[in-house]
Amino acid sequence: MLVLGVETSCDDTAAAVLLDGRTVLANLVSSQDSVHGPFGGVVPELASRQHIRHILPILDGALKKAGVELKALDGIAVTFGPGLVGSLLVGLSVVKGISFRWGIPYVGVNHLEAHLLAVFLERDVAFPYIALLASGGHTLLYLVRGFGEYLYVGGTRDDAAGEAYDKVAKMMGLGYPGGKVIDQLAQNGNPRAVSFPRSRMKKGSFDFSFSGLKTAVWHYLSARGEDKWEAQKVDIAASFQEAVVDMLVAPTMRAARELGVGRIVLAGGVAANSRLRQRMAQETEEEGMAIYFPSPALCTDNGAMIALTGHRWLERGRRDDFGLNADADLTL
Ligand code: KG4
Ligand code: ZN
Numbered sequence: 001m002l003v004l005g006v007e008t009s010c011d012d013t014a015a016a017v018l019l020d021g022r023t024v025l026a027n028l029v030s031s032q033d034s035v036h037g038p039f040g041g042v043v044p045e046l047a048s049r050q051h052i053r054h055i056l057p058i059l060d061g062a063l064k065k066a067g068v069e070l071k072a073l074d075g076i077a078v079t080f081g082p083g084l085v086g087s088l089l090v091g092l093s094v095v096k097g098i099s100f101r102w103g104i105p106y107v108g109v110n111h112l113e114a115h116l117l118a119v120f121l122e123r124d125v126a127f128p129y130i131a132l133l134a135s136g137g138h139t140l141l142y143l144v145r146g147f148g149e150y151l152y153v154g155g156t157r158d159d160a161a162g163e164a165y166d167k168v169a170k171m172m173g174l175g176y177p178g179g180k181v182i183d184q185l186a187q188n189g190n191p192r193a194v195s196f197p198r199s200r201m202k203k204g205s206f207d208f209s210f211s212g213l214k215t216a217v218w219h220y221l222s223a224r225g226e227d228k229w230e231a232q233k234v235d236i237a238a239s240f241q242e243a244v245v246d247m248l249v250a251p252t253m254r255a256a257r258e259l260g261v262g263r264i265v266l267a268g269g270v271a272a273n274s275r276l277r278q279r280m281a282q283e284t285e286e287e288g289m290a291i292y293f294p295s296p297a298l299c300t301d302n303g304a305m306i307a308l309t310g311h312r313w314l315e316r317g318r319r320d321d322f323g324l325n326a327d328a329d330l331t332l
Contacts, residue, residue, distance in 0.1 A: 001019075001020055001021070001074045001075065001311060001314065001315065002017065002018075002019055002068060002072060002073050002074050002075075003017070003018050003021075003073065003074060003075045003076065003077055003307045003310050003311045003314065004016070004017055004018075004059070004062070004063070004073050004075075004076045004077070004303075004307060005017075005018060005076075005077045005078075005109075005303040005304060005305070005306035005307025005308070005309075005310055006055075006059070006076065006077070006078040006079070006091045006094070006095050006303060006306060007078075007079045007091065007111070007114075007301055007302065007303045007305075007306045008051045008055065008079065008083075008087050008088060008090050008091030009079045009081070009082070009083025009084065009087055009088055009091075009111045009301070010042060010047065010083050010084060010087060010136065010137065010301060011031070011032040011033075011035075011036055011042045011047045011050070011087070012029050012030065012031055012032065012300070012301045012302075013029070013030040013032075013050065013051050013054040013055055013058050013091075014027075014028065014029040014030070014058065014301060014302050014303040014306075015028055015058045015059050015061070015062035015303040016028070016062060016302065016303030016304040016306070016307045017062055017063065017065075017066035017068055017307070018121075018304060018307035018308060018311060020311075021120075021308060021311040021312065021315070022120075022121070024121060024304045025065070025066035025067070025068065026061075026062040026063070026064075026065035026066040027062075027297070027302055027303055027304040028058055028061050028062045028065065028303070029058075029297075029300075029301070029302055029303070030054040030057075030058050032046070032047060032050045033176065033177060035047075035050055036176055037175050037176045039176070040166070040167075040169075040170035040175075040176050041166060041167075041170070041176060042084070042136075044084045044086055044087070045086065047084055047086065047087045048084070048086030048087050048089070048090055051087055051090035051091065052090055055090055055091065055094050056094070059094070059098075062303065070098065070102055070104075071102055071104075073102075073104050074104075074105075074314070075104060075105050075106065075107065075310060075311070075314040076095050076098060076099060076104055076105070076106040076107075076310070077106070077107050077109045077306050077307050077309060077310020077311070077313070077314070078091050078092055078095040078106060078107075078108060078109060078306065078310075079091060079092075079108075079109050079110075079111045079114070079306055080092050080108030080109065080110075080324060080325070080326055080327060080330070081108075081110065081111065081326060081327035081328060081329070081330030082110075082111060082112065082137070082327065082328055082329055082330040082331070083111060083137070083326075083328060084328065085326050085328040088326035088327075088328065089326045092108070092324070092325075092326050096322050096324075099322075100322065105314065105319045106310075106319075106320055107310050107313045107314055107318050107319065107320050108320050108324045109306050109309045109310050109313070110309075110330055110332060111301075111306075111330075112133060112138065112140070112330075112331075112332045113150070113309055113332055114305040114306050114308070114309040115133050115135065115267040115268050115305060116131045116133060116142060116144055116150065116265070116267055116332075117147075117305065117308055117309050117312070118267055118294045118298045118299070118302075118304070118305035118308070119265050119267065119292050119293070119294050119298075120308060121294065121298055121304055121305065121308055122294060122295065122298065123292065125263060125265060125292050126263065127144060127145055127146045127149075128143060128144060128145045128146070128261050128263070129143075129144050129261060129263035129264060129265050129292075130142070130143060130144075130153070130252060130255050130256045130259065130261050130263070130264045130265070131143075131144050131264075131265045131266075131267055132248065132252045132264065132265070132266050132267065132268075132271070133267045133268045133271075134160070134161040134162065134248060134266075134267075134268045134269070134270035134271060134276075135160060135161075135162050135267075135268030135269045135270060135300075135301075136160060136162035136163055136166060136177065136179075136269055137160055137162070137163070138155070138156070138160050138268065139155060139156035139160045139161045139162075139208045139210070139248070139270075140152070140154070140155045140156075141153040141154040141155065141206050141251060141252060141255050142332070143255075143259055143261065144265070147312055150332045152332070153206045153255050153259070154205065154206025154207045154208065154251055154255065155207060155208065156207065156208040156209065156210065157207050157208070157209045158209055158210060158211035159209075159210040159211050159214060160210070161208070161210060161244055161247075161248060161270045162177070162179055162268070162269050162270045163210070164210035164211075164213060164214050164244060165177070165178045165179040165182055165244070165270070166178040166179070167214050168182065168214060168217050168240055169181055169182055171217065171218055171221055172221070172229075172233065172236070172237075177269075179269060179270060179272070179273065180272070182237045182240065182241055183241065183272075183273050183274055183275070185233065185234050185237035185238075186234070186237040186238040186240075186241045186275065187238075187274070188234045188238075189233075189234035189235045189236070189237050189238025189239070190235050190238055190239070191238040191239055191241065191242035191275075192239065192242070193232070193235035193236070193238065193239050194220060194232075194235060194236060194239035194240075195239070196213055196216050196217065196220070196239055196240060196242075196243040197212055197213060197216050197243070198213075198243055198246050198247055199212050199213065199247060201251070205251075206251045206254065206255045207251070208247055208248070208251060209247075210244065210247065213240070213243050213244065213247070217236070217240055220236070221236075241273070241275055242275070244270075244276075245273070245275050245276050245279050248270070248276060249276070249279050249280060249283060252264060252280070253283055253284075253287070256287075256289060257287070262288070262289045262290060263289065263290045263291075263292070264280065264284060264289060264290070264291050264292070265291075265292045265293070266280060266291070266292070266293040266294075266299070267294065267299065268299060268300075269299055269300040269301070270299075271293055271294070271299040272296035272299040272300060277293055280293075
């Protein structure tokens with residue numbers, strides 16, 4: 001089965017062609033980082049305009065790269081939520097148009113489900129597993145019991161982990177998005193140079209909180225003034241990152257232990273973080289658990305994970321009609 005996956009939920013216009021639910025024939029992403037960079041975050045109106053500009057060339061490019069003609073597709077998968085409504089509508093409307101014109105069935109995909117399943121593009125993982133989904137918009141823990149069986153375990157009470165990275169990067173003038181830049185800076189820094197606070201939830205909770213850390217970084221920077229902290233940049237980046245990683249690792253490991261699940265899957269843009277991957281690998285090894293993470297390009301938003309999720313729904317016979325609407329607040 002040949003499936004086209006289309007993703008426009010936030011600020012990346014992405015399309016992929018997937019053969020038989022496993023072989024990625026093409027996976028293209030058009031990033032809008034340079035457009036949103038000067039604002040230090042995604043500007044929704046600009047994002048939708050950029051999607052409109054890039055969606056057709058990206059679709060064309062993906063099909064060409066895959067060497068596939070539109071009419072050869074067996075199905076199309078498109079993100080219909082959650083995300084920015086204007087951005088979602090671009091992908092969804094274009095896919096509905098193609099589906100109608102060429103008579104190709106399509107399904108709407110939940111962006112969160114696609115992140116949770118992205119790992120299957122590279123390997124099989126046995127169920128059940130604990131999934132940590134950490135991105136710019138979400139920080140969630142799920143117990144994944146099987147395809148379509150996602151049990152909510154915990155989530156952030158305030159900012160998402162990626163949002164904390166992006167906001168701290170903005171405070172430090174490092175540009176947008178901040179995750180990758182801080183990750184790289186931190187490689188040369190001392191993670192124990194500054195002791196930023198770690199939020200603790202009450203016993204039994206698997207929730208996260210990053211706003212206190214973000215405020216602590218702001219206070220630290222303001223108290224010193226730019227001429228002082230500039231010289232300390234790499235240590236601040238490493239110390240901030242260590243705090244984020246501590247706060248992601250602890251509830252995830254505890255959930256795996258308390259729910260008696262020996263497999264953990266990382267997903268979402270923050271799962272591309274080198275320190276998080278290193279720490280999760282260490283901790284799971286010590287406890288005899290298995291850890292799986294997709295390649296960095298499959299952690300951040302991409303069309304391949306949408307195609308994969310769509311493939312699984314299509315093979316179960318699901319087809320969506322043209323009444324399907326974008327749902328900015330879609331949950332799992
Ligand atoms: O999954 P994603 O591409 O989009 C959303 O659905 O949000 O995640 C983007 C987020 C951004 O906040 C970005 O700063 C963060 O993932 N990110 C990282 C890294 N690469 C991307 N955070 C930490 N370390 C990284 N290497
Ligand atoms: Zn995402």
